Amino acid sequence: AQSVTQLDSHVSVSEGTPVLLRCNYSSSYSPSLFWYVQHPNKGLQLLLKYTSAATLVKGINGFEAEFKKSETSFHLTKPSAHMSDAAEYFCVVSRVNNRLAFGKGNQVVVIP
Amino acid sequence: NAGVTQTPKFQVLKTGQSMTLQCAQDMNHNSMYWYRQDPGMGLRLIYYSASEGTTDKGEVPNGYNVSRLNKREFSLRLESAAPSQTSVYFCASSELAEITDTQYFGPGTRLTVL
Numbered sequence: 001a002q003s004v005t006q007l008d009s010h011v012s013v014s015e016g017t018p019v020l021l022r023c024n025y026s027s028s029y030s031p032s033l034f035w036y037v038q039h040p041n042k043g044l045q046l047l048l049k050y051t052s053a054a055t056l057v058k059g060i061n062g063f064e065a066e067f068k069k070s071e072t073s074f075h076l077t078k079p080s081a082h083m084s085d086a087a088e089y090f091c092v093v094s095r096v097n098n099r100l101a102f103g104k105g106n107q108v109v110v111i112p
Numbered sequence: 113n114a115g116v117t118q119t120p121k122f123q124v125l126k127t128g129q130s131m132t133l134q135c136a137q138d139m140n141h142n143s144m145y146w147y148r149q150d151p152g153m154g155l156r157l158i159y160y161s162a163s164e165g166t167t168d169k170g171e172v173p174n175g176y177n178v179s180r181l182n183k184r185e186f187s188l189r190l191e192s193a194a195p196s197q198t199s200v201y202f203c204a205s206s207e208l209a210e211i212t213d214t215q216y217f218g219p220g221t222r223l224t225v226l
Contacts, residue, residue: 009152032212043116043202043217044155051212090154094211099170102154 004093006103013085014111019078021106023065023091026072032094033074035065038105039087047089050074061085086110114138116218118203124224125193133188133221135203141216143209144186146170146178148199149220155202161186162209193225 005024013019025031032051036044048059055067061084065076074091091103119134137144142163147155147170157170159178167178175197177189186205190197201221206213 004154036217041219043219044204044215045217046214049212049214092154099157099160100155100211100215102156104152104154 004091004101004103006091006106008106009104010107010109012109012111013081015083016080019063019076019081019085019108021076021089021091021108023074023076023103024072025074025091025093027093029096030069033065033067034092034100035059035063035074035076036090036092037087038090044090047076081108081110083110083112116203116205116216118201118218118221120221121219122222124226125190126226127194129193130189130191131193131223132190133201133203133223134185135187135218136185137203137205137216138184139205139207139216140183141205141207142183143206143213144180145204145206145215146176146186146188147202147204148172149202150199158188158201160209193223195225197223198225199223 003026034049035047038044047063048057050057050067058064063078089106092100116137145160146158149155156172161167161180164183179187203218204215206215
């Protein structure tokens, strides 16, 4: 079965400092991986996705993630946090039955 | 382009009442999905429709029914609401049912069952 683990349900970062959100997955095959962001009272929006091409994936708003098969990880990073990055972030992994498994999310607070 | 729209935005029901959540997309997508989101959990798939005329159960289908009315619209019905169905419901769509396809989400319906 495919599952997703997101540690640190709440993350506080100071504006201008790096953001690191960790995601580990378990999968019996090489999955597709996604990061979605959810701003307050909004639907989810795709940040970036990995689909077996380049292992370093660049997304919107300066975010990027690196797929590391040996570590079964897909951590999300941004060099410098902005106030508008305050949101909830979900790591998502594809399943063999063409469905998605969502992590529990990281709530990011940006401190001015 | 409105993307994915959902109605209503908020709803309060009493136990045993029924209601239908509406979803529409204007991106000419083939596949549509209904998810629920509960505190401290990721989204869980209730039902999906890979293409017009087809529907399939997801992880948590009990207590729900769906209708793919046409290519644009996919509704979710609660026949007899229960407090355990208090949640935020999201509709999503994608061009195809391929797992690499990006899913586009609506703004959600916040449902409380008393």
